[in-house]
Structures are given as structure tokens and as C-alpha cells.
Amino acid sequence: MLPNVQQTDAADHVPVLAEEVRELLSIQPGETIVDGTFGAGGHSRLLAADLQGSGKLMAIDRDPTARSYFDRVKASTRGVQMRFLRGDYAVVLSQLAGNGVGADAVLLDLGLSSMQVDRPERGFSYATDAALDMRMDTSDELSAADVIATWDERELEKIFRTYGEERYARQIARGIVRRRSESPIERTGQLVDVVRASIPAPARFGEGHPAKRVFQALRIEVNHELESLEAGLPAAFEMLRPGGRLLVISFHSLEDRIVKRFLRDRARGCTCPPEFPICVCGHEPELRILTPRIVRPSAREVDHNPRASSARLRAAVKI
Ligand SMILES: C[S@@+](CC[C@H](N)C(=O)[O-])C[C@H]1O[C@@H](n2cnc3c(N)ncnc32)[C@H](O)[C@@H]1O
The missing domain is CATH 3.40.50.150 (Vaccinia Virus protein VP39)
Known part of the structure; x- marks a missing residue:
């Protein structure tokens, strides 16, 4: 629900x-x-x-x-x-x-x-800035921030494409790898910024939130x-x-x-x-x-x- x-x-x-x-x-x-x-x-x-x-x-x-x-x-x-x-x-x-x-x-x-979604601190929502967590079971080790920090560019692209059906999977994965080499991406707001910056301008204002599919993909990956x-x-x-x-x-x-x-x-x-x-x-x-x-x-x-x-x-x- x-x-x-x-x-x-x-x-x-x-x-x-x-x-x-x-x-x-x-x-x-x-x-x-x-x-x-x-x-x-x-x-x-x-x-x-x-x-x-x-x-x-x-x-x-x-x-x-x-x-x-x-x-x-x-x-x-x-x-x-x-x-x-x-x-x-x-x-x-x-x-x-x-x-x-x-x-x-x-x-x-x-x-x-x-x-889960109503509590920003769980890190599932692209609408509020919070730690990038997304673990349903809070005793699990792997969080969304870990995936963003450690998966290589091809793996990121694959999960965005497969689990998020994200058209700009490659550009977003590349944008993440570039940004994380400068400073860690640990918050939902930072990830939203990277997604926005990685996709063509018209797609930023298309149907639905531009980070929706990336958040879905990450959540599916983190929680298997x-x-x-x-x-x-x-x-x-x-x-x-x-x-x-x-x-x-x-x-x-x-x-x-x-x-x-x-x-x-x-x-x-x-x-x-x-x-x-x-x-x-x-x-x-x-x-x-x-x-x-x-x-x-x-x-x-x-x-x-x-x-x-x-x-x-x-x-x-x-x-
Ligand atoms: C859509 S909600 C269920 C809502 C529920 N039917 C209700 O009416 O309140 C999905 C729930 O399933 C749990 N969940 C998702 N995957 C799970 C899994 N593999 N094992 C156990 N619980 C899981 C989530 O933590 C979440 O609380």
C-alpha cells in the first residue's frame, strides 16, 4: 500500500x-x-x-x-x-x-x-532530503549509500536500466561515478541533484519526478x-x-x-x-x-x- x-x-x-x-x-x-x-x-x-x-x-x-x-x-x-x-x-x-x-x-x-515512505529518515523518498538508506530491514548491512559508493559504473547502469527501466541509465551512472570521485553521495538530495544534472534538460521536466526510476531501482537492489x-x-x-x-x-x-x-x-x-x-x-x-x-x-x-x-x-x- x-x-x-x-x-x-x-x-x-x-x-x-x-x-x-x-x-x-x-x-x-x-x-x-x-x-x-x-x-x-x-x-x-x-x-x-x-x-x-x-x-x-x-x-x-x-x-x-x-x-x-x-x-x-x-x-x-x-x-x-x-x-x-x-x-x-x-x-x-x-x-x-x-x-x-x-x-x-x-x-x-x-x-x-x-x-516506510512517510518517514523521510528511512531514505526511500526523493521528495525529502535524508540519509540515503532504503533498507526495509534496518539490521541489513547494505544501504543505498553503499551501493552508490561502491558499485562500478556498469553495475549501476545495469540496475537503473533493469530495475528502474531508466532511459538515461548510462548517463546517470556516469554522473554518479564522476560526482562521487569529488565527494561522497550520502543523501537523497545529493542523488536527486546528480540525476537532474545527468539527464537532458527536457527530461528534467517530463512526466513524474526525474529521480523516481533511479530510487525504485536502488530500493529493489538494496532489498533484493x-x-x-x-x-x-x-x-x-x-x-x-x-x-x-x-x-x-x-x-x-x-x-x-x-x-x-x-x-x-x-x-x-x-x-x-x-x-x-x-x-x-x-x-x-x-x-x-x-x-x-x-x-x-x-x-x-x-x-x-x-x-x-x-x-x-x-x-x-x-x-
Ligand atoms: C505494500 S506494504 C504492505 C502493506 C500492507 N498490506 C498493509 O495493508 O498495510 C509492503 C510491506 O512488505 C514488507 N516487505 C517487502 N518485502 C519483504 C520481504 N521480502 N520480506 C518481508 N517483508 C517484506 C515491507 O517492509 C512493507 O512493510
């Missing part, structure tokens, strides 16, 4: 695609829910209510500040067993699956939460976001009981591509070449896709929360 301007409070936080999530996950009393990206707990609060006083909810987040939101959601939820597990969902889900813990619904709402998704999806699937639902909300095409491919591969039955008269592979579909068309927020939702506009939802049920 992306932020509004003021600091987030779990009680007034409206999660993205909330009604669609509730409908597709269709939580029944007694079930076990795993929210792999708890954030400010907006989705968890609604899904816990759907348990109607009986069932379990396991909340995962790598950001230690999510814990206080969890405590608030727990305090206002009666009869549901709730646990907070801090860590990368890819690791936690695989540990839970390895220990034979089952789930009826797993939710991943990817990206940044309001509690795509690696977590690649590893987390099979772990989530393994945890699901037959009939269990998996739902993922992503915010850019790189994430959505990974989710789409994962679901399509598991939904596929026979993989024999079409010219084979009979099936010899014996491959059976492992899931049924619940969203043949990608689900996007309604115009009304985007009106209320413009930052939800890039959200894309896919869901499936385990066979």
Missing part, C-alpha cells in the same frame, strides 16, 4: 484493492492466514475480521517497525491466534513450510508501505526484492493446503512478470508437444488461476488513493 502524506495509523490505513483481496481470498472461520508483507496491517485487519473470531493469522515483515502496527491490530482483534514473525518472507515461508505448517491463504502485497519474490512464491505455494489461496499484489512490471510466469507454469497440465497423439508427461496442473485477467484498482479507488494506480493483483487456488 502506498502512502498518503501524513504518518500512517493502522486504524485509518486503507489497503490497496481491499474488497478484491477479501473476495478472492474468501476467508472462512477457522482458517489460517499468512500475510507475508504485513506493513501497517491494513489487509491483515480486514482478513482477521473475516475469521469471525476463530482461526490463525501469521504476520511477516522484514521491517522491525511493523511490529507496533501488529500489536495494535492484535489488540483490536478478538479470538484469532496472531503471531508476528520478523524476516524476509522468502525465508520465513520456507521455514514454516519446512516445519509442516499449513496455510489456507497467503497474501503478498509487495513493495513499500506507508510507514525480486530474489525474495522468486524464492517466496514456491515457498508460499508449498505451505498452502489443497484449496488454499495465493494472492499477490505487485506494483511494477518486473514483479508482475515473475508472478504471472509462476502461476502459469503451475497451472499448466500436459506439457507434451502438440504433435504427440497421447500425453506421455503425466503432468497435472497444481493450481487454478482465479484471475484470468489481471485485477487493477477501480477509477474510484485511484481517485481516493492515486498511488494505488500501478497496483496489479493475481490470485490462484491450490488444487
